Amino acid sequence: MSRRTLVDHFQSHRLDAAKQKLLRDFAALPAQNSAAAQLFVTHNRDKLRSAFTEIVNQFLLAAIDNAAPPLPMSLAQAEQLAALFRKVHHEPAPWQRLQLVQQFTHAQKLQKLEAEYLMFVGDTLRDKQQAIGKYQQALQLYQRLGDQPGLAKAYFDLGDSYSVIGRKKESLLALQRSLALAGALPDPFRAMWALLVMGNVHADLRDYAQSDSAFRRVIALSQTLQNRKLEAHARSGLGRIYNESGRLLEAQAQLRQALAIYSNLEEEFEQARVLRMMGLVERNLGNYAEALKLQSTALATLQGLQHPKPKQEAAQYTIIGLVYNLLGQHELARKYHRAAYERFKACHGRPADIAAALANLGETLVYLDSLPQAHACLQEALQQIAGPEDAAVRAEMFQMLGDLKLKQRDWQAGREMFEQALQINAEKGFTANLILNHLGLGQFNLAGRSWEAADRDFEQAIALAANSGITAHIWKGFYGRGRALKAQGRVTEALQQYEAAIDTIEATLTHLHEEGSKLGYFAEKQDVYDETILTYLQEQHDAVQSYNFVERAKARSFLDQLHGGLEIVNRIDALNPNQPNLTLLSLSASASPRVEEIQAALGEHDKIIEYRVLPDRLAIWVVDRVHVTSTQVNLRREELRRLVREFRRTAGADDFAAFSRRWNQDRDAAFQDFLAVAQRLSALLIKPVWQHIRPDQNLYFIPDDLLHYLPFAALTLPGPDSTRFLVEAVPLATAPSAAVLKYALERGQEQGNSARLRVLAIANPEDRSGRLKALPWADQAAQFIMQLSSTGSKLLVREQARKEALLQTLQEPFDILHFAGHCSVDVKSPLYTTLYLASGLQREAAASSASGAAGQAEYGAAHEHLRMYEVFRLNLRKTRLVVLSACNTALGQFAMGEGIVGLPRAFFCAGAPCLITTLWAVDARTAGNVMEKFYLNLKTGGHNVAGALRNAQRDEIARIRKDPVMRFHPHPYFWAPFQAVGNSYYVQFNMPSNQPESIAQNH
Known part of the structure; x- marks a missing residue:
C-alpha cells in the first residue's frame, strides 16, 4: 500500500464540528485525570470513542508527513484520554494505535500502518468473506513484523468472522491462536474476548461442556479486572447454553444476573438482548404468557434506543409471532410475522433472515388453514436463499x-x-x-x-x-x-x-430439570403411550401390561416432587423471591411403580378404577390386591370431552350466573337437564365396571383427561335406580394416579391412626378492601368444628387469619388443617393460585387476584396471602388431613399426561396424605352444612375421611329431597363439589367418648 493511499484514506476521515467540540471540552477540563474527567468519559462514551478513533488517524497522518496538523487536543491529552478509557471501561483497543506514533522506525511504520489499515477496512466490511481476506493480508504483515499484539487481534477477528459465516472449526482454530498469544503477552482483555467468542462457537456446535468452561473463565477474569460488561456477556452466554440444554432454572439465574449488570451500566441494547433470551427460557418452560411479556418488553426497549437497530427489531417481531403461535393466537402471530418480513426487507436484511420470516409466516398460515398462501410464502422463501x-x-x-x-x-x-x-x-x-x-x-x-x-x-x-x-x-x-x-x-x-x-422418551425426561419443560415434552408424546396401550389391549389382550403403560403415561413430575422431599423447598427458596419460577422442579426420575407394586400397597377391601381416554375409545381397568381386569367402550375422545363440559354446564360448575337463571326459572327442567347428561356419563363410565363395585369396598377412581373435572359422586346409578347418585350406594375417593395413591397410602401407614382431633381452622379471613365477600357460614362452621375438636386446636378467624399468624401457628403439629375462605385459581401460572388471608391493604386483594405475571410485577413477594408455591415450603408431614373448603380448590392448569396442576399437588408434596377439595364454586350455606356433618361424622361416627364425607353428602341429599323450596331436587351444584383425594379410607380419628368438647378447653 502506498504512502499516498494511506494519506488519502486518513484525510477522508476529518473531524466534524461536534466531535471537535467534544474533544476541546475534554482538553479544557482542569484536571484530565480527575473524577470529573472520568464522569465526562462515562457520559460521552460512544461519541468519544468515535471521535478518538478519527483523531488517532490524524496523528498517524501527521507521523507519516512529519507534520503537526491543527487538532483540538495535543498528543499528551490524547494519551490521557486513552488512559481514562482503559481505567473506566477497561478497553485498551483501539487506543493502542497511539503507540504507532512513537514506537516504530520509519521503515517499519508503513507496514504497520498498512496492516492497521487492512484491519480497519475489514472491520467496516459487511461481507464477512471479504473481511476475512483483509484480515488474512494483515495477518501476513503482522507475521513479518513479529507483531504479537497485532497477530492476536488478527486471529481474533478472523475467528469471529469465520463464526459468523458458519465455518465453526476454522473459527475455533483462529480463536485458540489468539487466546494463546493474548496469554503470552499478557493481554487479559483480548483473552476474555477470545474466550467469549469461543464459548459461543462451542455452543453453536452443541459442545456445551466446552462452552460452559469458556464462559466461566471469562467470568473469573472479568471479576478480577472488574470488567462488568464482559461478565454480563459471559453470563448471558451461560444462560443461552443452559436454556438449550434443558437446565432452565440455571439459565434464569444467569440471565437475571446479566440483566442486572446491563441495567446498572445503562446498556439498553444488551438489556433487550437478555430480555429476549429470558423470554425464550419462559417459552421453553411452557410459561407462554410470561414469555410474551418479556419479548414485548425487549421490543419496546429496542424501539426506544437512541440509535435504531432495525434488524434486531425485525428479529424481535419474529420471536413474538412464534410465541403467539404457541398461545394459539394465530391471527396475531400472522400480524407479527408479516411485520418481521416487511422490516427485514426495508432494512435490507440478509436473504436468510428474509427467508426465515417468510417461512414463519407460511407456518402460521398453515395453522390458519390458508394452505395456498402458505405454499406461496414458502416458495418465495426458497427464492431468497440461492447461495x-x-x-x-x-x-x-x-x-x-x-x-x-x-x-x-x-x-x-x-x-x-x-x-x-x-x-x-x-x-x-x-x-x-x-x-x-x-x-x-x-x-x-x-x-x-x-x-x-x-x-x-x-x-x-x-x-x-x-x-x-x-x-x-x-x-x-x-x-x-x-x-x-x-x-x-x-x-x-x-x-x-x-x-x-417410550424408554427413550423417559430417559430424556430424567434430564429435564423443570416441570414446565417436562410437562411440555411429555404432553406431545402421549400418542406413543396410547398406541402401546391399545396394542396390548386389542392385539395381546394383556390387561396387566397395558395397565403398566397407563401409569407410565403420567408425566411423573408429580411423583418426582413427592419423592423430592425438602430438596424441592430448597430449590424454590433459591429462586428470586420477587419472581418465583412459574413451574415446579422435578428432582428425580422416579420410575412409575409396576402393577404388582401397586397391588401390594392396597388393602384387602381397596379397589382402583382407572380410566384412559384414547382417541377413539375409553379404556377402563379395575385393580385390587389380586386381579387386574380391563374393558373398553367405543367412545371418541372429543365426544367424552363434550359430555364432561355439558355435565359441568348443567351442574352450574363453570357459569353460575347462567345456571342460577335457569334454576330460578324452572327447577324441574334444570334438574332434568343435569340428570340426562349424568345418566349418559354413568352409562359410559360406571355401567361397564358395575359388576366389580360393591358397597363394602374402598373405591378409588383415577380419572384421565377432562374426567379430572368430574365429581364421580354425582354420577347416577346404572339400571332402574338412575335417579339416585353413586355416592348414595358406595363410598368413593379419587387420586391423580395409582403411583400417587401408593405414596399416599404409605404416608398414611407412617402416621398411623390418631386418638385426637387437633384442628387448625382458618375461617372467613377479613378483607377490608371490600373486593371479597364475607363468609359468615364459614365462621359458624369453624366454631362448630372447634366444639368437636381436641385440646390444643386453634381457630384463626376474620382479622386473626393473617399470613404471619398462620405460618407461626403451623410450627406446631395439627391433625387437620381446615381452610374456609376465598381461593383464586391461576390456570396459566398455577404457582400463583392463591388462598386469601386477612389483609388490611386494598392493593393486596387487587394484586393477588391478578394473573401470575401481572401479580408479580405489581405485588412481588410482599403479599399477605398464601400462594401455591409457598405451600411447598410448609411442613405438613404430621398433618393427616387438609380440608380446602373454598371455591375451585381442585382446579388448576390441565396438562396432557399429568392431569391438573394445582393446590392439591402442593399440599401432597408438603406431606399431607389426604385432602378434601372442591371442583367448583361452593354454595356457602350448603358448604357449611356439609362441613359440619363431615366433622361430626369424623368425631362421633367412627368414619374414615371418605365415609364421613359420603355420609355428609347423603344427609344433604336427603335434606334437599324434603325441601319444597328446592322442588325436592337434590341438584349436585349444592352438595357435589367436595371430593376426597388420596388416602381417604385409612385416615380416621379414634376418639374416646369422654373427649373434652368445650370451646374454653380448646382455646
Whole structure:
C-alpha cells in the first residue's frame, strides 16, 4: 500500500464540528485525570470513542508527513484520554494505535500502518468473506513484523468472522491462536474476548461442556479486572447454553444476573438482548404468557434506543409471532410475522433472515388453514436463499414444504420436497437434518400405505441418530417403525419398537430439570403411550401390561416432587423471591411403580378404577390386591370431552350466573337437564365396571383427561335406580394416579391412626378492601368444628387469619388443617393460585387476584396471602388431613399426561396424605352444612375421611329431597363439589367418648 493511499484514506476521515467540540471540552477540563474527567468519559462514551478513533488517524497522518496538523487536543491529552478509557471501561483497543506514533522506525511504520489499515477496512466490511481476506493480508504483515499484539487481534477477528459465516472449526482454530498469544503477552482483555467468542462457537456446535468452561473463565477474569460488561456477556452466554440444554432454572439465574449488570451500566441494547433470551427460557418452560411479556418488553426497549437497530427489531417481531403461535393466537402471530418480513426487507436484511420470516409466516398460515398462501410464502422463501452458504436453510424450506404437502395429502409432491431436502443435507453432511428427512419420508410412506418403505426410512433415521449421538428425535423413529411393523401384522416386533420409543422418551425426561419443560415434552408424546396401550389391549389382550403403560403415561413430575422431599423447598427458596419460577422442579426420575407394586400397597377391601381416554375409545381397568381386569367402550375422545363440559354446564360448575337463571326459572327442567347428561356419563363410565363395585369396598377412581373435572359422586346409578347418585350406594375417593395413591397410602401407614382431633381452622379471613365477600357460614362452621375438636386446636378467624399468624401457628403439629375462605385459581401460572388471608391493604386483594405475571410485577413477594408455591415450603408431614373448603380448590392448569396442576399437588408434596377439595364454586350455606356433618361424622361416627364425607353428602341429599323450596331436587351444584383425594379410607380419628368438647378447653 502506498504512502499516498494511506494519506488519502486518513484525510477522508476529518473531524466534524461536534466531535471537535467534544474533544476541546475534554482538553479544557482542569484536571484530565480527575473524577470529573472520568464522569465526562462515562457520559460521552460512544461519541468519544468515535471521535478518538478519527483523531488517532490524524496523528498517524501527521507521523507519516512529519507534520503537526491543527487538532483540538495535543498528543499528551490524547494519551490521557486513552488512559481514562482503559481505567473506566477497561478497553485498551483501539487506543493502542497511539503507540504507532512513537514506537516504530520509519521503515517499519508503513507496514504497520498498512496492516492497521487492512484491519480497519475489514472491520467496516459487511461481507464477512471479504473481511476475512483483509484480515488474512494483515495477518501476513503482522507475521513479518513479529507483531504479537497485532497477530492476536488478527486471529481474533478472523475467528469471529469465520463464526459468523458458519465455518465453526476454522473459527475455533483462529480463536485458540489468539487466546494463546493474548496469554503470552499478557493481554487479559483480548483473552476474555477470545474466550467469549469461543464459548459461543462451542455452543453453536452443541459442545456445551466446552462452552460452559469458556464462559466461566471469562467470568473469573472479568471479576478480577472488574470488567462488568464482559461478565454480563459471559453470563448471558451461560444462560443461552443452559436454556438449550434443558437446565432452565440455571439459565434464569444467569440471565437475571446479566440483566442486572446491563441495567446498572445503562446498556439498553444488551438489556433487550437478555430480555429476549429470558423470554425464550419462559417459552421453553411452557410459561407462554410470561414469555410474551418479556419479548414485548425487549421490543419496546429496542424501539426506544437512541440509535435504531432495525434488524434486531425485525428479529424481535419474529420471536413474538412464534410465541403467539404457541398461545394459539394465530391471527396475531400472522400480524407479527408479516411485520418481521416487511422490516427485514426495508432494512435490507440478509436473504436468510428474509427467508426465515417468510417461512414463519407460511407456518402460521398453515395453522390458519390458508394452505395456498402458505405454499406461496414458502416458495418465495426458497427464492431468497440461492447461495451455497444458505444450503441448510434451503433444505429446511424443502422440509417445511414437505410437511405442508403432507397436510394437503399430496403424497408425490411432498415426497419430492423431502427428497430434495435429503439430497442437500446428505451433500453437506447435515446429519441432524438428515434424520428429520428420513422421519418425514417415513411419514409419507405410512400415509401412502407403503409399509416396508416406511420401515426402511425410520430404520435409517434411527441408525443415523444412534451413530451421531443426535438422539432428540430418535423416539420418532422407533414409534414410526412400530406403526409400520404393526400394519404388516408383526405385532410383537411393533411392541418392541413402541417400548424402545417410550424408554427413550423417559430417559430424556430424567434430564429435564423443570416441570414446565417436562410437562411440555411429555404432553406431545402421549400418542406413543396410547398406541402401546391399545396394542396390548386389542392385539395381546394383556390387561396387566397395558395397565403398566397407563401409569407410565403420567408425566411423573408429580411423583418426582413427592419423592423430592425438602430438596424441592430448597430449590424454590433459591429462586428470586420477587419472581418465583412459574413451574415446579422435578428432582428425580422416579420410575412409575409396576402393577404388582401397586397391588401390594392396597388393602384387602381397596379397589382402583382407572380410566384412559384414547382417541377413539375409553379404556377402563379395575385393580385390587389380586386381579387386574380391563374393558373398553367405543367412545371418541372429543365426544367424552363434550359430555364432561355439558355435565359441568348443567351442574352450574363453570357459569353460575347462567345456571342460577335457569334454576330460578324452572327447577324441574334444570334438574332434568343435569340428570340426562349424568345418566349418559354413568352409562359410559360406571355401567361397564358395575359388576366389580360393591358397597363394602374402598373405591378409588383415577380419572384421565377432562374426567379430572368430574365429581364421580354425582354420577347416577346404572339400571332402574338412575335417579339416585353413586355416592348414595358406595363410598368413593379419587387420586391423580395409582403411583400417587401408593405414596399416599404409605404416608398414611407412617402416621398411623390418631386418638385426637387437633384442628387448625382458618375461617372467613377479613378483607377490608371490600373486593371479597364475607363468609359468615364459614365462621359458624369453624366454631362448630372447634366444639368437636381436641385440646390444643386453634381457630384463626376474620382479622386473626393473617399470613404471619398462620405460618407461626403451623410450627406446631395439627391433625387437620381446615381452610374456609376465598381461593383464586391461576390456570396459566398455577404457582400463583392463591388462598386469601386477612389483609388490611386494598392493593393486596387487587394484586393477588391478578394473573401470575401481572401479580408479580405489581405485588412481588410482599403479599399477605398464601400462594401455591409457598405451600411447598410448609411442613405438613404430621398433618393427616387438609380440608380446602373454598371455591375451585381442585382446579388448576390441565396438562396432557399429568392431569391438573394445582393446590392439591402442593399440599401432597408438603406431606399431607389426604385432602378434601372442591371442583367448583361452593354454595356457602350448603358448604357449611356439609362441613359440619363431615366433622361430626369424623368425631362421633367412627368414619374414615371418605365415609364421613359420603355420609355428609347423603344427609344433604336427603335434606334437599324434603325441601319444597328446592322442588325436592337434590341438584349436585349444592352438595357435589367436595371430593376426597388420596388416602381417604385409612385416615380416621379414634376418639374416646369422654373427649373434652368445650370451646374454653380448646382455646
